[in-house]
Amino acid sequence: METSKTISAVFFLFVVQTGFGQTELKQLYGKVILNSKPVEGINITNSNSQINVISDVEGNFSIPVKENEVLVFSAVNLNPLKRRITKDDFASSELLIVEMTTKELELQEVVVNENTAITAENLGIIPKGQKKYTQAERQLATAGDFKPIMLLGLLGGSMQLDPLINKINGRTKRLKANVEIEKREKNLQRLGYLFDDAYFVQKLQIPEENVNEFKLFVTENTDFCAILNSKNKTSAAFLLGELAVKYKEIISSENK
Missing domain, CATH: 2.60.40.1120 (Carboxypeptidase-like, regulatory domain)
Known part of the structure; x- marks a missing residue:
């Protein structure tokens, strides 16, 4: 009888140990x-x-x-x-x-080969290395920036009137704002390409309802935007961690 109990106890311990081993984190x-x-x-x-x-x-x-x-x-x-x-x-x-497999984009086909690098620079239309402007930047460059010294040119008839008119109606100021908005949108797109929303919620512990606000918060940081432009994901992830701590402190103080 005692032998039977001993065997049963050993068998029970074996089953428990085996079951524990199967659920062990590795x-x-x-x-x-x-x-x-x-x-x-x-x-x-x-x-x-x-x-x-x-x-x-x-x-x-x-x-x-x-x-x-x-x-x-x-x-x-x-x-x-x-x-x-x-x-x-x-x-x-x-x-x-x-x-992994790449997501298929409908109605978009990109063929990459050695002959795809055909640009305005390669064709000799514009000099190589010349700064390329976005539409908003071109509009701002055309509008010009008003400076008081331009009034001296008005007397000699050499001053361009566009900058003066734009100063009066505020168009230059609006165009500058458009350039900043365009830069912000590009930074948000780069951020979304490198990190999905799950990363902000699960890794950085940002509340789901605050994810978009946090994205705006980090794109106001000039150091982070510079890293985004360099496409260095490792450095971006490191700085995101620091900014996440600051952001959570801000929303925590606001909720008190």
């Missing part, structure tokens, strides 16, 4: 690729624990996960991908390779 190592090339900046989220990591410049990532849990791979310009983790994924000594 570190999974993998690589994200696109067209056989590593992809940086992919958001990898454990849909069960909501742990989120980002692939590095070599496409590599490491995330704690349990067997049968689902990892979600996402990026703004790529199709989202879900991958259920199996026992074989842990057993393999090789990296887990995850291949």
Whole structure:
């Protein structure tokens, strides 16, 4: 009788230990690729624990996960991908390779080859290295900026009247505002391309209803805008973390 109880107890402990082992978090190592090339900046989220990591410049990532849990791979310009983790994924000594696909854009086709670099500069229409202006910047350049010294030219008949008229009706001021708005819109587009809304909510812990306001907040930071223009995602992510702390302090003080 005692022997039977002992066997039952040992069997029970074995079952409990086995069950515990199956639910234990393990570190999974993998690589994200696109067209056989590593992809940086992919958001990898454990849909069960909501742990989120980002692939590095070599496409590599490491995330704690349990067997049968689902990892979600996402990026703004790529199709989202879900991958259920199996026992074989842990057993393999090789990296887990995850291949992403590009989102298809309707009515837009881009063909890239060695002959696509045909520009106005290459054709000799404009000098190479000449600054290119947007429509808003061209309008501002045409309108001109009024300076009091221009009044001296009025006496000799050499002063252009457009800057003076624009000073009176405020058109130059409005055009300057248009240039700033255009720059802000471009920065917001670059920000949306590098980081999706899930990154702000899950990684930076920004309340979902404040995400758009936070985007406006960071695009007012000249250092961050300079990093956006350089397309350095790693530096952008680092500064975003600092700005997120400041922003959350601001909204916290406003809610008191």
